[in-house]
Amino acid sequence: MQEVIKKRVKELFDNNTIVRAIGWENGEFFYDHTPAVFDSAADMDVFVYDNFCASNLSKYLINHCAPEGKTLVLLKPCDTYSFNQLLTEHRINKDNIYIIGIGCDGMVDIDKIRALGIKGITKITQNGDELVIDTMYGEKKCKKADVLLEKCLSCKGKKHMIYDELISENEDEMPQDASKRFDLVNELENMTSEERFAFWQNELSKCIRCNACRNICPACSCRKCVFDNSASGVASKANADSFEEKMFHIIRAFHVAGRCTDCGECTRVCPQGIPLHLLNRKFIKDINTLYGEYQAGETADQRGPLTDYTQQDVEPTFISDKEVK
Amino acid sequence: MQVNSEFKPKIVAFCCNWCSYAGADLAGSSRLSYPADVKIIKVPCSCRVNPLFVLRAFEKGADGVIICGCHPGDCHYSTGNYYARRRMTLLFSMLDYLGIEKGRTRVEWVSAAEGVKFSTVMNNFVSKIYQLGENVKLGDLRCRK
Ligand code: SF4
Ligand code: SF4
Ligand code: FES
Numbered sequence: 456m457q458e459v460i461k462k463r464v465k466e467l468f469d470n471n472t473i474v475r476a477i478g479w480e481n482g483e484f485f486y487d488h489t490p491a492v493f494d495s496a497a498d499m500d501v502f503v504y505d506n507f508c509a510s511n512l513s514k515y516l517i518n519h520c521a522p523e524g525k526t527l528v529l530l531k532p533c534d535t536y537s538f539n540q541l542l543t544e545h546r547i548n549k550d551n552i553y554i555i556g557i558g559c560d561g562m563v564d565i566d567k568i569r570a571l572g573i574k575g576i577t578k579i580t581q582n583g584d585e586l587v588i589d590t591m592y593g594e595k596k597c598k599k600a601d602v603l604l605e606k607c608l609s610c611k612g613k614k615h616m617i618y619d620e621l622i623s624e625n626e627d628e629m630p631q632d633a634s635k636r637f638d639l640v641n642e643l644e645n646m647t648s649e650e651r652f653a654f655w656q657n658e659l660s661k662c663i664r665c666n667a668c669r670n671i672c673p674a675c676s677c678r679k680c681v682f683d684n685s686a687s688g689v690a691s692k693a694n695a696d697s698f699e700e701k702m703f704h705i706i707r708a709f710h711v712a713g714r715c716t717d718c719g720e721c722t723r724v725c726p727q728g729i730p731l732h733l734l735n736r737k738f739i740k741d742i743n744t745l746y747g748e749y750q751a752g753e754t755a756d757q758r759g760p761l762t763d764y765t766q767q768d769v770e771p772t773f774i775s776d777k778e779v780k
Numbered sequence: 781m782q783v784n785s786e787f788k789p790k791i792v793a794f795c796c797n798w799c800s801y802a803g804a805d806l807a808g809s810s811r812l813s814y815p816a817d818v819k820i821i822k823v824p825c826s827c828r829v830n831p832l833f834v835l836r837a838f839e840k841g842a843d844g845v846i847i848c849g850c851h852p853g854d855c856h857y858s859t860g861n862y863y864a865r866r867r868m869t870l871l872f873s874m875l876d877y878l879g880i881e882k883g884r885t886r887v888e889w890v891s892a893a894e895g896v897k898f899s900t901v902m903n904n905f906v907s908k909i910y911q912l913g914e915n916v917k918l919g920d921l922r923c924r925k
Contacts, residue, residue, distance in 0.1 A: 652879025654879070701878060705871075705875070712870060738874065741873050761863070761867060764859065764865065772886065772887065775886050
């Protein structure tokens with residue numbers, strides 16, 4: 456797959472269809488590929504595509520589109536939702552962009568492999584649904600399904616929502632257990648209020664306010680962010696038991712409510728392992744139940760649920776007066 | 781005697797300029813009483829209330845936050861309160877999800893002619909906050925003396 460993509464992108468450079476391409480290259484280690492901008496066919500030599508290309512490249516288009524000519528972007532199925540959302544919000548211009556939709560059969564979380572007790576990893580190759588792991592202490596194996604990234608566990612399906620051309624072998628594959636997506640949200644909802652408070656106090660007090668979750672998010676694309684304003688009261692790290700982190704997290708999630716495509720990038724990049732998707736999914740779940748099923752980024756011309764209303768919407772007192780557990 | 785009996789809830793009320801702010805005025809001029817600890821902040825429309833306003837009020841020591849706007853269909857800007865309605869519903873539900881007492885927040889629709897409703901709404905809200913007691917979960921430690 457990597458070589459097929461590389462060859463095709465080089466071709467597009469050579470016949471002047473594109474002047475730039477956004478893809479991935481090797482990072483410090485073979486398992487931390489980073490987003491990269493390629494300006495010529497020769498640059499593409501270092502391009503990689505394998506189990507560690509989790510980062511969603513759509514947001515890079517805002518700042519890295521070539522000033523003239525077309526910029527190519529490689530999008531996995533889930534990334535196309537974010538792309539559509541950025542189009543909806545007029546943050547990018549489709550006329551300057553050429554999309555190759557590339558197939559994906561799930562991205563791997565290196566930490567989950569390490570958690571299996573596999574150390575000193577030097578190389579990983581895929582063989583069917585199995586990963587063969589070369590380590591300093593010999594060869595190990597594991598099932599790929601056991602070490603998928605959190606976000607891939609609730610894959611929306613392998614279909615690309617938008618593309619100019621496709622390089623994919625599993626376009627029609629449907630998610631297997633999409634129904635599990637709200638399991639943890641339901642579990643939390645069924646706890647008592649005190650238990651929920653303790654759960655979130657524990658999780659959110661780990662936050663170091665690095666802002667990685669905000670920076671990675673394709674829905675968070677304001678030029679000026681409230682969290683960068685020192686007068687906002689949410690610009691710094693506060694005492695662990697103050698309300699400040701919760702305020703940050705409620706507002707972060709609220710600002711993307713109705714626009715979050717559930718791409719899972721925020722949870723993936725959090726260095727503290729905070730399950731941010733459980734906040735986003737609470738909003739998604741509430742929106743689905745109160746205002747009708749909605750998937751942000753499914754198409755580029757939807758009206759988001761928070762920029763819409765009906766005269767029959769429930770009153771906020773429906774929540775305020777609900778019995779407290 | 782319990783310290784709690786000394787408790788005087790601090791309430792922030794965001795009131796829309798075109799309706800409930802005038803409603804509060806009418807309540808005043810009709811000599812209807814509502815608790816003095818309700819601090820009114822005038823906003824141009826209920827949809828001006830950003831979720832961060834609500835949270836910041838709590839952070840700075842409010843025990844309850846109430847938002848009052850024109851009745852659905854009567855918004856001076858036609859549809860502002862419909863948007864506010866969705867936003868606040870989701871916000872309150874999120875507070876509940878984090879284990880924070882959602883009863884500390886409320887939205888009510890009060891017109892300029894409803895001085896009586898204004899005073900009832902405020903009295904009810906304040907007595908609810910009395911029951912919930914002091915806001916501990918939402919305050920900022922650094923703001924506490
Ligand atoms: S909030 Fe998280 S899951 Fe949602 S769009 Fe942003 S990065 Fe993706
Ligand atoms: S990425 Fe994690 S630690 Fe960093 S600000 Fe977000 S939640 Fe906090
Ligand atoms: S003007 Fe009163 S709610 Fe919009």
